[in-house]
Amino acid sequence: MNRNGERVMVKELTIRKSGFLGILDPGSLAELLGLKASEPGKPMAGVKEEWVEISGYGCLYVTLSLNFIADTCLRTNLLTKRALAEAADGDVIEIITDNLSSVETIPFMSPNYNGLHLATCQDAQCWRIYVQKNAAATQEMEEKSDGSRDE
């Protein structure tokens, strides 16, 4: 659920390999680039309901979850960069990785791609990194919209 108590569907995309040295499978790629959406009312494969409460930022829903378990740091970083470039303002991206180098690098690289690193969380087998695209711009827009409603 999001902060308004509404149910939010979260896309969990696993970056799967296809063939020799494959990067993404077409389905995941299309979802990642926003070219293919699930049919209304029908959850996609891998869809889950999830929201996160991040202290200082409140309750945010994850727009995109990228699973890079067992992947190299370069692929993890490059595809995170790509996801940030494709994300819409305000989108929260969850990066799941077990690569410690990426855990250290992603918070530093996020500002370079208009991302705000929200939090890093260590689970038993992996790390979850939360980054929001253009958080400041989104906040300003929300404040403006609240102001105009008040008027």
Next chain:
Amino acid sequence: MGHVTNNSVSVQAVDAESGENHNILRAYLVLGFFVVVSLWTFSVDTRFIYLSAYLWFGFIYGMALQYGRFCMASAIRDLFAVGVPRMAVGIMIAIVLFSLVSAYVTAVGKSTFHASPLGLYCVIGGLVFGVGMVFTGGCASGSLYKTGEGSIAALLVVLSLSFTQAIFVDLGGWLNNLVPAAWTASAAAKNLPAVLTPTDGWYDQFTAGYIWDLPAKTIGEVAHFSNPFVAAFIGNSLINSFLPAVVILALIYVRWYRKSYLRDKSIVYRGWRTELAGYWSMITASRRTAIAGLILGVAAGLHMWVMQGLQQHFGILNVGELLKAMGITSGLSIQDTVFDPGYFYITTQEAQGAGWVLQKLGVNEMSNIFFGLDNGLPNPILNPVLWMSFALIGGSAVMALLNNEFKLKWPSAEIAIWAVFGGILMGLGARIGLGCNIGAFFATVTNGDPSGWLFGLGMTLGGFIGVKFFNWWIERKMAKEVVGLEL
């Protein structure tokens, strides 16, 4: 889902307490193993303390490398791929500190360092090595500490680069056709023992016919400073390490950090004061990396001091003499030596380990200059410098276990192929460049040897090519797949 904090880099572990306790126990077991090895061997023969010195410095390196996620592949790759200077900054900090400690050690006559020859081979070796390390996702030292974290892919890299070196230094046959006639003539003129077959094999002729003819001096020696402190601190440290590091950091600041720093709305621009504050902010941005750089720099300098002190104590120039005195003669070179640099090194001892295995399988690995004349092929259990590599893995494992970061990670087939292929390139690059990111770069630039910067230049170029290749590969695959969707 674990509890999430908003601290920028710090994290909260959500592992169950029992899991943490198990990891702490495992960490103590690993630590205990190395303590037992040191004490037991010391009780057998006190001269084993020489090997234990390597072991414990390796352990410290492993802990520091893992703590700081210290990896030169990451330094170059993160700059070019995602514009993050964190690791490159950490390496420059380590270089400055190592150079200061080294300068003191050199000035008081306790240095074990010998300059490498200066030549184009440094750039070529670095370039091949740099491409390989981006493909594998870790440099030579990075792959070792990641092995300690439980990465099987990193272990594959270590094995691949080790066996590549051992095979490459012994290759002759059709490769002899690629040797310039001048190298062959020069190698023949050295009158080396026939058992080494110096005119058969690409690497033998490269070594004896080309490398040995190149000049090898530190900046302190080139400048002819009469005072050893001036030679070490001004020539080696200031000119060859400190100033280049400051300039490189300034370039990194301008190209990759300044813009994002000045974007911060809370910063009021006040000319050079703001620029200096930004420069300092970049250096201190990652506390973890800066601390690791500091520990590595100081430990690497102290390592040389300790090894030279032990050499003087035992009255030896090479540990081969010590092993021989202890009755261990198997695997010594024809000069009764084994590889014993006296400082932080990675690839040569790994090549020795692989060479020893090949020798046991029936390959005559002692008929080349690399093993037969210089480094020997001791049993890995008695190889002093290999003790450092084993302990580096152990130190990394201990640090990872203490922080609940140890995880046995099996690679996919794709990552395994990249690891092996990249490891081959790293092995070739390490032999051509006479070392890796540690032996041919970190340990050289900090000891006044300009050849290290040439290797570093090649490694950076190689890293840049590797990153561009990966970027191209991803774009190409994505473009193909989008077309395939017919959307």
